[in-house]
Amino acid sequence: MSMPPMSTSATGSHATGSRPELSTLMARTQSGYELDVTKLLCLANEADIELAAEALVEGLPLAAGFANFYVIYTRADADTVAQMNVWKGRPPSQTGSIGTTTLRIPTLFDFRQLPPTLTEKRVLDVMEAFLNRGPIGFRGPAALDLPRHMTGQDGETRTAQTIVPGYRCPSNKVVARAIEQLPDRYLYITSANLSHHRTGIEEPAHWKPAPLIFDFRHIVNMQLIRHESENVAHQNYQGYAEMSTTVISFHRRAEVDGRSAFRLERYGSMDVPDVRALLERFDLGLEIAESGRDRLQQRSYDFGR
């Protein structure tokens, strides 16, 4: 199902014309009627956004269209995060990434712990620019009140990582509506793929809902809110591959050619030249971390495009 790692030039070919729409996954009703579970809720519909948010508030996992691919959100309490990790096939104690609204992103970080080469304003300006473009992940020094299961460690620094779809994605409304009703200001977010611990092979994130639901059919209550159209989602984010986001970090001191720099922690949907170009506007460089050298794989499907 998966393709070998894609080269930088290969990602440019994603901007194709029209593609066949997504396949479907049917559920049978008691009387034998077939119901397409992937089409029940859609991000284009306000009523569906309300129902999707309700699922999160009630503690159910929600697979959601996210920029040009899919992620899974759950509540961020330790038990739910551990359960979701198990469902994915990961160790229950694995640290979670944070999903939140764009306005709440700054509250996840402790800007007093920034390296001396960066200032809070500069980091926030960079965030703003990336959010205007599309999906991205930020890793930085964790705010003090974040729980241990939602933070990682890098040397002496406790870090938080947030994955966000950018301003344009309607999934922000689902997250916002859920957070309004929850005690926490954030959710747990994880890519919509099984863990390689479970399947034994690298599992790229899903960008089509039917195979996603099929992979996670062991979660009886899994909910899904889909993109209005896979094609439109793809076209809305030209230059972004349909895979987990690129993650840039600002908790470590980094310099490139004598300039302050962000670090590339994960090489995902946003291509490195694009990341560099955007940072350039703020007179910042990009240092490639060991974990960001190889690009993630994009999932290919045997049917449709």
Place this chain on the structure above:
Amino acid sequence: MISADEPTRSAWVASLRASPVLRHLAEHRLRRLIDEGELQQFTAGAELTRADTLDGAVFLVVGGACDVQRPDGAVRLEAPALIGEVAVLTGTPRRATVRAAGCVHAIAIERDRFLEAIGSSAAAGQELTELVADRLCAPDSIRQVGRFPVDGVMGEGGSGRVLRARHPLLGIPLALKMLSHALALSPEGPRAFVREASLLVQLEHPGIVRVLDAFEALGTFFMVMPWIEGATLRAHIDGDGAFSQEQILRVADEGLAALAALHGAGLVHRDVKPSNLLVNASGRLVLIDLGIACPRDAAAPDRRLVGSPSYCSPEQILGRPVDGRSDVYSFGCTLYELVFGRPPFDADDIDGAIQGHLHGTPSFDAPALVSMGEPFLRWLRRCLSRTRINRPDAATARAALRQLLPPPVVERPGWAARASAAFPVLRETVEWKVRA
């Protein structure tokens, strides 16, 4: 595994597929049934099955011919042919004696294997239920299930059939709810049935039909309930025309009281609709058909949608865990139909109804059959909230409804009442004794 070339095996599978029940099974299931069977040889005149006996195997005749002796005549069956599957599946006595007409080869398939295969297909389960119901009521059948003589099938739905039966000793009419084989044969089916029946047996509320007993027969489960004379709300809606404002308020009040009691016992009905609400002979609303009731916060397994599309809540459609508020939504749809003459999302097909519940907003501007007043419609709108968080539970909804009910009529005490109050002794039973 029984060895045979591919064309032969395909012919055998085709014979299995000729059965009305087995035709719903997937190809690989049918092949597995054959593979797991035992090849037997019969000499001329030997009996494969005998009429009026119970035994546990089906025969797929794969070589030779058989004579089938039925009460209505004799026929000869040439291989490949399937013998005795209905009797084995339903656990009823065989209707025919089958003898080998010469040397016969037949594959014997055990009953448990058959039931396991049927359990894999909801459609096969439904078909089997229909077959059992037909057999129970056929003129030449035994017309008895368990110890109860059966008069006929009185109702049917996705969860099973309702049979009218009689108490063997007292002769009083009873309702037997036969659970669909699709549910009974599912992996969790038996355990779920026992759990739910044990809860329902303990429920005692004038607004909920009583479950008197439960038993297993014919490959499925039965609940024994009293037979209630009356007509469902569906019959009222389709027949008499509009309800009065007072009648609707009474239906709402009594229905919510029943639901609150059911929810208080930890159960959710999941199929509240006009045809499951019966007005009994004394005019009281009774909630019937608890066949798919489930414990609260249980989710439908396998994302299977249970309930009736015109009345089921968004969370049921989405396969989420349900609680009492799901029933309040369905009951709200029922009340909406009483007021406006149609369900809130009256679509031509299941898709339309489902889309309505998930995305639509019920119209309260449509012409109503009866004027209920703005406060009632506001209350009803809350019961029909798309999200559970905005919907009241049954007890809260009933408390809010009671604020809308007209104050109870207080009778002015007449002379007799005043006299009773003044002279309580007048109301006592006095035993006069003659002093000797």
